[in-house]
Amino acid sequence: MADLAIYYDSSKCTGCKGCMVACKTWNNLPSPIELNSQPYSGTYQNPVDLNENTRTIITYKERKRENAYGIDWAFGSRRCMHCTDAACVKVCPSGCLYHDDNGFVVMDIDKCIGCQYCRAACPFDVPRHTGVNVRGADIKIDKCDACATRVAHGMKPACVTTCQPNALDFGPREEMLTRAHERVEWLHKRGYADARVYGETEAGGTHVIMVLKYDISQYDLPENPNTNKGAASNVMKPLTALAAVGIVGGLGITYARAHGYHRDHMAYDTKTHDVVDMDKDEVERHIDKEAGER
Ligand code: SF4
Ligand code: SF4
Ligand code: SF4
Structure with a gap:
């Protein structure tokens, strides 16, 4: 097992959304736009949440600088965290969701029965489900699969490949963790006292390793992800x-x-x-x- 990880550094992210476009392009996901189809969020965050056609979004939190001109941006990344203790895998009754050899949580889409237990169980509220009207098929899960088709051919995920300031990277999980800790140390020295690594231990250790520049409240991430949210579904799994x-x-x-x-x-x-x-x-x-x- 290779134990790979996607790296995301919020202190380097410029909020350009190139990763979102690359994800849609590689995974052939449409971007339906209709008049007033997107709720106004009062921010640059668009769409406001993941949906059945959007596997990753950049979150935008802005705040006015104290005693200084301008604003500070806290950019974050919402996507499947590829948890080691993956609640979605635990509750999936059909065997659709499983860990691949690199530690990522991938899908055997033909096995999805559309029960949506995975969505109820996921502490990051990630899985979304396509309806019959999107691909003309039955309801099926959709989420980031770490671009398994690219990784299998020795390439990096599409989002990583497109990121200009290297806020995203990809490689052995241990290397990504070392890099994240070095970056956090660097941020601490520059006065970002709340900077931290996220994903090292959360949900059993995730295969997305993040550097958070500000306090965790600035990112749509749980402090203690509950990987047993789907316990009831787990009991129901054999049934x-x-x-x-x-x-x-x-x-x-x-x-x-x-x-x-x-x-x-x-x-x-x-x-x-x-x-x-x-x-x-x-x-x-x-x-x-x-x-x-x-
Ligand atoms: S983030 Fe949610 S969907 Fe992704 S592996 Fe973890 S539990 Fe599963
Ligand atoms: S790894 Fe691939 S599927 Fe996942 S967010 Fe990046 S581009 Fe999308
Ligand atoms: S492509 Fe890179 S810099 Fe641009 S929004 Fe995505 S993570 Fe941030």
Whole structure:
């Protein structure tokens, strides 16, 4: 296992949103725009939250500088954190969500049954689900998969590749952690007393390592992510799996019973008003008989 991580440094991020565009481009995610379709957030943050077509957003918090001209920006990143103790993996009843060999939480989309337990369980409120109207398919999970298709070919994730000031990077998790601690030390020396590393231990240690420039309240991140939020779903997991098996089994039985059904075998009895099941010869005799009686 390679144990890789995505690195995000909020103190280097310029809020350009290039990562958001790159993510959509690589993952073929649309950007539907309709008049007033985006709620006004009063900030530059747009869209205001993750959605079924948006796997990563940059969060914007601005505040006026004390005793000085201008404002300070706290840019943050909202995306799947690729938790080691991944609540979504724990509750997923179908095996759709799992850890890959690099430690990232990826999806076998064909296995998603659209139950949305993962969204309820995720302490970062990350998974979103496509509806039938988006891709013409059943409801399925969508979230960052660390650009697994790129990583498998030795490339960095799309968002990382596009980031101009190197606020994003990608590599062995231990290296990303060392780098994050060095950067935090550097920030402390420059007066950013609240700067810290995020992701080292949270949720069992995440595979997104962040440098937070300001206090954690400036970022949409939980201080102590609760990875047992989906405990009830976890109890239900075997039942849901059983129900899924039951539904598939039921459909199989229905198919088996319906197999061999042909309209030729059915006839409408005009006296009893019943549809009766007959073989083809019987149907013909029945029709002749009814015609004779008329
Ligand atoms: S952030 Fe949420 S969706 Fe991503 S791995 Fe952690 S629990 Fe799963
Ligand atoms: S790693 Fe890939 S899927 Fe995840 S946010 Fe970056 S570009 Fe999007
Ligand atoms: S591309 Fe880099 S600098 Fe631009 S918003 Fe994304 S993380 Fe920040």
